[in-house]
Amino acid sequence: MSQSLKTILSLRELILSGELKPGERLSELSIVDRLGVSRTPVRMALVRLEEEGLLEAIPSGGYAVRHFSEADIFDAIETRGTLEGLAARLAAERGPSPGQIGEIKACLRKLDILIQDEHGADTLTGYVELNEQFHQLLIHMSGSRVVARQIERAVALPFASPSAFVEVQAMLPESRAILLVAQEQHRSVVEAIERREGARAEALMREHSRVAHRNLVMALDHQGARELVPGMALIRQSA
Amino acid sequence: MSQSLKTILSLRELILSGELKPGERLSELSIVDRLGVSRTPVRMALVRLEEEGLLEAIPSGGYAVRHFSEADIFDAIETRGTLEGLAARLAAERGPSPGQIGEIKACLRKLDILIQDEHGADTLTGYVELNEQFHQLLIHMSGSRVVARQIERAVALPFASPSAFVEVQAMLPESRAILLVAQEQHRSVVEAIERREGARAEALMREHSRVAHRNLVMALDHQGARELVPGMALIRQSA
DNA sequence: TTCAGCTATTATGTATCCCAAAATCATAAA
DNA sequence: TTTATGATTTTGGGATACATAATAGCTGAA
Numbered sequence A, B: 001m002s003q004s005l006k007t008i009l010s011l012r013e014l015i016l017s018g019e020l021k022p023g024e025r026l027s028e029l030s031i032v033d034r035l036g037v038s039r040t041p042v043r044m045a046l047v048r049l050e051e052e053g054l055l056e057a058i059p060s061g062g063y064a065v066r067h068f069s070e071a072d073i074f075d076a077i078e079t080r081g082t083l084e085g086l087a088a089r090l091a092a093e094r095g096p097s098p099g100q101i102g103e104i105k106a107c108l109r110k111l112d113i114l115i116q117d118e119h120g121a122d123t124l125t126g127y128v129e130l131n132e133q134f135h136q137l138l139i140h141m142s143g144s145r146v147v148a149r150q151i152e153r154a155v156a157l158p159f160a161s162p163s164a165f166v167e168v169q170a171m172l173p174e175s176r177a178i179l180l181v182a183q184e185q186h187r188s189v190v191e192a193i194e195r196r197e198g199a200r201a202e203a204l205m206r207e208h209s210r211v212a213h214r215n216l217v218m219a220l221d222h223q224g225a226r227e228l229v230p231g232m233a234l235i236r237q238s239a
Numbered sequence C: 001t002t003c004a005g006c007t008a009t010t011a012t013g014t015a016t017c018c019c020a021a022a023a024t025c026a027t028a029a030a
Numbered sequence D: 001t002t003t004a005t006g007a008t009t010t011t012g013g014g015a016t017a018c019a020t021a022a023t024a025g026c027t028g029a030a
Helices: A003-016 A028-035 A039-052 A070-094 A098-116 A123-141 A145-156 A166-171 A175-194 A198-221 A223-228 B003-016 B028-035 B039-052 B070-094 B098-116 B123-141 B145-155 B166-171 B175-194 B198-221 B223-228
Strands: A055-057 A063-065 B055-057 B063-065
Touching: A003 A028, A003 A039, A028 A039, A039 A055, A039 A063, A039 B039, A070 A123, A070 A145, A070 A175, A070 A198, A070 B070, A070 B145, A098 A123, A098 A175, A123 A145, A123 A166, A123 A175, A145 B070, A145 B145, A166 A175, A166 A198, A166 A223, A175 A198, A198 A223, B003 B028, B003 B039, B028 B039, B039 B055, B039 B063, B070 B123, B070 B145, B070 B175, B070 B198, B098 B123, B098 B175, B123 B145, B123 B166, B123 B175, B166 B175, B166 B198, B166 B223, B175 B198, B198 B223
Parallel strands: none
Antiparallel strands: A055 A063, B055 B063
């Protein structure tokens, strides 16, 4: 593993865990001391994490940990939903290959099976994996590198990912119901794409992203649930 | 001006002018020789230009000039339109301040005056400036940093900018008609936002971006018009 | 006591050097 | 003639030394 990658991973962990607080300025030398790598990979990591959205450049030079408001999380989810809606519409309009449709239907079936089981031991990680795979396949079906790239960037924010809220969701009593609704949306989107119904596919994908909105509200209300949301350490009320 | 910035500007110019051809691998040392700066700012510039989308990272290390297809331009425009549509909807739903509405209406009036004049000497640069300002104000009215950032990134691709096609458009016989339509869309979007009509504002902004689609088709047909489109040097048929 | 200005320190920006890995080319063997 | 292997060269990643700009702290004067 390269020193740069090691530094990126370490810094990201420090930021997401809240050890480095929002607004805190990151001096290159302090990171050098902390992580034991030289300034070159540190600088590389700082640039990459700014691109990712976790850091912001200070006008006079250097970087600080970025802070977000609750509204920012909302907007990030809405942005992802909008872009995934675009991807779904493009997929529907352009008509994906039978192979792609087969793949995503196989993914749907696996999710069905997983959901049928009452929540077992590692059901959660399995769900996260399959859910991410579904979203990935959908993006691929759009057939657009440009859109795919844009979604990648939108999802880079930790709380914007399609599975950012599965952990909090699992804590809720209505958890299972939400899962069923989400899966119904998955199924309907695929159906819409198959039938070349672009507007429907887009609307469904947008609405699908809004289960995250609901989970967000839940997470904000229940004090214990907050730390289950990745990146929650970056949230400041007044930001 | 810093060496890094100088390198970024020089490299971008070399890429957009087509002097560095799509697919061409960029060796750090060759750039050092070419531009007379050391490797450090060169490396920094390469990272930033990859982020911008002009370069792509090679798995084994290093960077190559990215190439795009005509479909990619189409998708980039559609992506921008979708995100600007999101911004317009958010602006409408949230209700911008009277000051913001005043600002964008002032911008509209200036555009009106400019369009009324028969095409004068520097009407074009004036139009580009006001047009960009309009789009900027609209983004600001959304009230969302997250959305603003995402649009910034989408617009970084040279042919995705709101004013990427004004030069080709100016060559067309129906140029004036297109301008009038675009301005009507500007006006309608502001009206929709004022009336808190989110769906209308979004649809209008999307449709507005599609004047670029039309101009793109024109540019691709007329051989002389191609080089008026920024970034056209990056287009490969089969990409 | 407060503010201005200077200085010292620390931070980032830049250049250069070293090293490891990968691509390439040449040569030899099948 | 083709393929495999080894040497050479090139390239990129990393470390460090140097230059320059920013900042904080201190001193002196109002």
